[in-house]
Amino acid sequence: MSGAVLTGPELAALRLLAGGLTHVQIAAELGVRPETAGRLLHRARTVLRARTLPHAVALAYEAGVLGHTGR
Template sequence: MSRALFTEHELAALRLLAQGRTQVEIARALRIRPETVGRLLNRARILLRARTLPHAVARGYETCLLGPPPHDHEIEQEEHRPSGPDGPNRGQEPTD
């Protein structure tokens, strides 16, 4: 997928959507109307040949338009960090 097909506003809106922002939040961040955000995201969805906006985000990652998708093992490592006596602060005095 060529970045040249997308405007900077379309890419910015898609990135913010990928972060979980709502249309209203995206509009505030880009200083545009929510209706305009809807048009930007719809055009991006069509260009990505996606059925829905969540599918557009997935296609954006698949095509590296939004950067590489996170790897499953990286997500698992972040979720399962040890935090007990064998955790990262092992051997240090507890602080209050």
């Protein structure tokens, strides 16, 4: 992970994405517009230097940001 840190809303959006929610569902859970949810996920992907959102989730798990990987 780079020197940048995920904000609380970015981390929350990434956790919800990892749980299988769509952008619209993430927006509803966070009380924001779908466009805002998309921006939060985009910044999380950028901070993690991930190529895709699934890659961002995988990198976040590897970094311990989303919890324990079980290894």
